[in-house]
Amino acid sequence: MEAYKQWVWRNREYVHSMGSLANGxxxxxxxxFSASExxxxxxxxxxxxxxxxxxxxxxxxxxxxAHVGPSGTxxxxxxxxxxxxxxxxxxxVVEVAAEHFYGDKKWNFIIVTEAMKALIRIALFRNxxxxxxxxxxxxxxxxDKDPTQPExxxxxxxxxxxxxSQWNLEGRALSxxxxxxxxxxxxxxxxxxxxxxSSWWSRRIQHQQAVIEEPAVVTNEKRRTISELLSxxxxxxxxxxxxxxxxxxxxxxxxxxxxxxxxxxWIPWAISLSVDALGMGILSNLKLWGEQSKQIxxxxxxxxxxxxxxxxxxxxxxxxxxxxxxxxxKLESSQKRVEPVPLIGxxxxxxxxxxxxxxxxxxxxSGS
Numbered sequence: 001m002e003a004y005k006q007w008v009w010r011n012r013e014y015v016h017s018m019g020s021l022a023n024g025x026x027x028x029x030x031x032x033f034s035a036s037e038x039x040x041x042x043x044x045x046x047x048x049x050x051x052x053x054x055x056x057x058x059x060x061x062x063x064x065x066a067h068v069g070p071s072g073t074x075x076x077x078x079x080x081x082x083x084x085x086x087x088x089x090x091x092x093v094v095e096v097a098a099e100h101f102y103g104d105k106k107w108n109f110i111i112v113t114e115a116m117k118a119l120i121r122i123a124l125f126r127n128x129x130x131x132x133x134x135x136x137x138x139x140x141x142x143x144d145k146d147p148t149q150p151e152x153x154x155x156x157x158x159x160x161x162x163x164x165s166q167w168n169l170e171g172r173a174l175s176x177x178x179x180x181x182x183x184x185x186x187x188x189x190x191x192x193x194x195x196x197x198s199s200w201w202s203r204r205i206q207h208q209q210a211v212i213e214e215p216a217v218v219t220n221e222k223r224r225t226i227s228e229l230l231s232x233x234x235x236x237x238x239x240x241x242x243x244x245x246x247x248x249x250x251x252x253x254x255x256x257x258x259x260x261x262x263x264x265x266w267i268p269w270a271i272s273l274s275v276d277a278l279g280m281g282i283l284s285n286l287k288l289w290g291e292q293s294k295q296i297x298x299x300x301x302x303x304x305x306x307x308x309x310x311x312x313x314x315x316x317x318x319x320x321x322x323x324x325x326x327x328x329x330k331l332e333s334s335q336k337r338v339e340p341v342p343l344i345g346x347x348x349x350x351x352x353x354x355x356x357x358x359x360x361x362x363x364x365x366s367g368s
Contacts, residue, residue: 052089110255135308240296254366257272258362264321315366328356
């Protein structure tokens, strides 16, 4: 295993390129969005997990002695983002297999998957000293590093010219809505304004370079506990934890109500939107209060994360029953209007087919 890690590290540029190419070619697999797509989805999941593990190796193979960051996270905590990424790669094949063999009972399996992700994210939230989770916990929240440092920007820019971020299942399925789905990455730094994917990749590269090129420094700073957070921040600290827990548990709450009332009911849709609105309202108000009182501080990465979460609300347009009653009708009427136009009509038809097919899978539009 060590030999393989060294090989991946030495050939990381080749590994990144091949991983992106392989993930892109999965769209050429037959029977996509068909009733028997277990095989294609299994291949896609395998490639996604393979790419995820390789990226984890690249990011966590230091050339210096063991490093513990000021956030209090040690090497063991690095497994949480990896576990979350693996679960996200597996969730679609789990949904497809469960639907094929158990029909409507697939929601039991989806609930188990969402419960596992929620538990891992809560554990990661606690392990990082109750810092905001970035991109669902897949990106480290290293707010002690200034993402606007010129040297980090230059490194990220040079690497962005040759590499692209990993395509997860949600990103592939909703490529037309990538700015609203898992690949919705929004930053304000000049280097990362070019595209959503490059901004995500830039932050990953910044974290990687910081771990690799820093001097060997071991920090034994104690991880902040919930009691310390509450004593330091008071009610605002409690509200922050509440807002973050609402964001983490929202997908689980959503699927629990879907199993109870059905996917065509407005109750799960409305409750999920209410939980999102409550959590986002708490965090947005805390950000405003923090700017005034300086008691609650949101780093630039955390501000970008709040913008990303707001963009994820667009996925409610793709969720039933709203999609069936409103969005699909608008898409089909728009398609009919541009159908006579050469080329544009053809691509519009394919785009509508893609969106309708992707909407049929919960995991493609879950935003979790």
